Amino acid sequence: MRKRLKTKFLGIEVNLPLVLPAGIMDMSFSGLDISAKNGAGIVTSKSLTLEPRLGHKGPVVAEFESGLLNAVGLCNPGIVDGLTEINQFKERSDTPVIVSVFATNTDDFSKLTNHVNKSRGDFLELNLSCPNVFDEFGIPLAASKDEVFKIVKAVKEISRLPIIAKLSPNVYDIVEIALAAEKAGADALCMINTVGPGMLINTKMVKPVLFNKFGGLSGPCIKPIALKLIYQTYSALNIPIIGMGGVTIGEDAIEMIMAGATLVGVGTAVYYRGIEVFDKINREIIEFMDENNYDNLEDIPKLEKLK
Amino acid sequence: MNKRITLKIAGIERETNDIKTYSFKHSLNAQPAQFIMLTDFEGGEKPFSISDCTEDVFSITVKRIGEFTTRLFQKRVGDYVSIRGAFGSSFFVSQGKVLLIGGGYAVPTFYFLSKVLKENGAEVTLINGARTKDEHLFSEKLSKLGIKVINTTDDGTFGEKGTSVDITKRMLNHHSQAGAWERENGKMFDFVYVSGPEMMMKALQPLLKDHDYEFLFERYMKCAIGICGNCTMDPLGIRLCVEGPVLPKKLVEQLTEFGQYHRDATGKRIKY
CATH class of the missing domain: 3.40.50.80 (Nucleotide-binding domain of ferredoxin-NADP reductase (FNR) module)
Structure with a gap:
C-alpha cells in the first residue's frame, strides 16, 4: 500500500513523501532513525555551523493555543560532530538525508560545503532563514535576493550534492527571492521556515516567555501563510519545493501538494501527534487517495498556476 | 496543550549546604519520576524531578550546581517561578x-x-x-x-x-x-x-x-x-x-x- 506513496526527488527515489525538517528530532543518529522508522521518507539534520553552538538559554520553546513559539538559537555540535551522527545514521538506514548548514557569509558556507561533500549526506540544505539569531547576526540572508543569489551560486560551484535553499516567509516578495535562488543554481527549495518572529508574555512575572524574547512561530496557525507562499513560488519557478508549515494531518499535506509542493515537511506536529505522526499522515494521504481515486502521489492534482 | 503555570514558592527547606527543597501549592497530579521544567525568565529553564506530590502540594529538591540554581537558591517564600509539566514516564508501581x-x-x-x-x-x-x-x-x-x-x-x-x-x-x-x-x-x-x-x-x-x-x-x-x-x-x-x-x-x-x-x-x- 505504501508503494503508492513512492516518489522521486531530484533524481533520488523516495519511499515516502514526508520530510523531517531541520530542528526536529535531529540531534542524534538515533533521533533521525526513529523518525525514519516512523514514516519520514527523508530526514534533515540539525542546521550545522562550523563551530559548536550552545543556542539560547531557556525557555527556548513556548506553547500557546494554536502553535509553538521557539528560539532554540541554532544549538548544534558543529559540522564535524554533526556529520558523524549523519554518517552513523546512514550506516543503519537507506533513508536519504538532507544535511542542513547555517552560516552568515559565503566563506563559511563554502567551508561547510567542503565538509558536507565528504559526508554520506544526500542533499545540502542552506539555512538562509533562521529568524532566531537576529541579535547575533541581524536580518536573515533570505531577506535579500542579492545575498541569496551570491551564497547559492558560490555553494553550487563546489557542492557535490544537490542544493536546497531554505527560505523565510518573513519577506515582502517571496517570488523575487525564490527566483534568485533558482537562477543561482538551487536544485530545490524548502519553505517555509518559522513565521514572525513573535512573542508571548508571562503576565504574572511581567517577562517575555522566551529568554530570547522573540521566537519563530510554527504549528497549525502558520499553514495558510505557508500555502500561499508555496503556491506563489510554485507558480513562478520550475524547481521542486519541499513544502512545510503547520502540516498536522493528511489533508494539510494534500493542500501542500496541491499548492505545488513535491514533498511535505512535518515538524511541530510531532508534538501534537507523537513521533508516529509521519505514519499517521502517510495513512491519511492514502485514505484521501482512495476516496478520490488517485493511484499514485503524482496523480494528486496541483492548483492551476498563478498567472 | 501543556499549560504553563506561574506559582509562588510556598516553602523552602534546607537539606544540606547545597540542596534545598521547594514546595508549591498546586494540584500537579504527578507520578513518581515525572519532572517539571522550571524558569524564572532570567535565563535558563531546567528539569527537576518531583520529590513529593500530594493532592494540593508538590515539591522539588534542588542541588546548587551552576548559575541557574544559584539564582534559585536566592529566592524566598512568596517569590514567583514558572513551570511546565509534569512530563515524562513514571515508575511502575509494583506490589510485593x-x-x-x-x-x-x-x-x-x-x-x-x-x-x-x-x-x-x-x-x-x-x-x-x-x-x-x-x-x-x-x-x-x-x-x-x-x-x-x-x-x-x-x-x-x-x-x-x-x-x-x-x-x-x-x-x-x-x-x-x-x-x-x-x-x-x-x-x-x-x-x-x-x-x-x-x-x-x-x-x-x-x-x-x-x-x-x-x-x-x-x-x-x-x-x-x-x-x-x-x-x-x-x-x-x-x-x-x-x-x-x-x-x-x-x-x-x-x-x-x-x-x-x-x-x-x-x-x-x-x-x-
Whole structure:
C-alpha cells in the first residue's frame, strides 16, 4: 500500500513523501532513525555551523493555543560532530538525508560545503532563514535576493550534492527571492521556515516567555501563510519545493501538494501527534487517495498556476 | 496543550549546604519520576524531578550546581517561578518485595516513590547512599515512612561504609549463599528501582540481571515536549522527556550509550 506513496526527488527515489525538517528530532543518529522508522521518507539534520553552538538559554520553546513559539538559537555540535551522527545514521538506514548548514557569509558556507561533500549526506540544505539569531547576526540572508543569489551560486560551484535553499516567509516578495535562488543554481527549495518572529508574555512575572524574547512561530496557525507562499513560488519557478508549515494531518499535506509542493515537511506536529505522526499522515494521504481515486502521489492534482 | 503555570514558592527547606527543597501549592497530579521544567525568565529553564506530590502540594529538591540554581537558591517564600509539566514516564508501581537503590542527589525522587509503593501495599527496602554524611539526603524523612532503609556512605561517616553498589552486592550475595536462589527463580525482590549517577546504575546492571527493574536516566533537556531531540538515547532514539526518564529493563539492555556517553547542550557527545 505504501508503494503508492513512492516518489522521486531530484533524481533520488523516495519511499515516502514526508520530510523531517531541520530542528526536529535531529540531534542524534538515533533521533533521525526513529523518525525514519516512523514514516519520514527523508530526514534533515540539525542546521550545522562550523563551530559548536550552545543556542539560547531557556525557555527556548513556548506553547500557546494554536502553535509553538521557539528560539532554540541554532544549538548544534558543529559540522564535524554533526556529520558523524549523519554518517552513523546512514550506516543503519537507506533513508536519504538532507544535511542542513547555517552560516552568515559565503566563506563559511563554502567551508561547510567542503565538509558536507565528504559526508554520506544526500542533499545540502542552506539555512538562509533562521529568524532566531537576529541579535547575533541581524536580518536573515533570505531577506535579500542579492545575498541569496551570491551564497547559492558560490555553494553550487563546489557542492557535490544537490542544493536546497531554505527560505523565510518573513519577506515582502517571496517570488523575487525564490527566483534568485533558482537562477543561482538551487536544485530545490524548502519553505517555509518559522513565521514572525513573535512573542508571548508571562503576565504574572511581567517577562517575555522566551529568554530570547522573540521566537519563530510554527504549528497549525502558520499553514495558510505557508500555502500561499508555496503556491506563489510554485507558480513562478520550475524547481521542486519541499513544502512545510503547520502540516498536522493528511489533508494539510494534500493542500501542500496541491499548492505545488513535491514533498511535505512535518515538524511541530510531532508534538501534537507523537513521533508516529509521519505514519499517521502517510495513512491519511492514502485514505484521501482512495476516496478520490488517485493511484499514485503524482496523480494528486496541483492548483492551476498563478498567472 | 501543556499549560504553563506561574506559582509562588510556598516553602523552602534546607537539606544540606547545597540542596534545598521547594514546595508549591498546586494540584500537579504527578507520578513518581515525572519532572517539571522550571524558569524564572532570567535565563535558563531546567528539569527537576518531583520529590513529593500530594493532592494540593508538590515539591522539588534542588542541588546548587551552576548559575541557574544559584539564582534559585536566592529566592524566598512568596517569590514567583514558572513551570511546565509534569512530563515524562513514571515508575511502575509494583506490589510485593521491592528494592530501591538510590545514590546522592537522586534519592529525593525515591521519597515520593516509596510513599506511593507503601500506599499500594509493597514491602519497601531502600538503599540510600551518598559520598559522605554532609551529602546524605532525606534520611529523617524516609525513616518516617515505615519502610526499611539502609543508609550508607562511601566514607562510612553515616550508616554503613560503602557505596550503594557495594551494599547491593553484599545483600544479593548473602541471599544467594543462603540458598534462596531456588525460591522465585532466584529473585530476591519482585521489582528493583534504581536512581542515581549513571556509572552507579551501570555498575548495578549486571548485579540485577535476574531481577525486573527500572532505571531513572538523566540527559540534557531543552523542549521537554519531544520535538528538539536533545535528550534522545542511542541507538533507540528514545526521547527521555517523553518515553523516559524511567526506562524498563528491556530498553535499558539495548542502550549503547548507557554508561558510555551523553550529549551536552550543543548535542556534542561527552564521554563518561
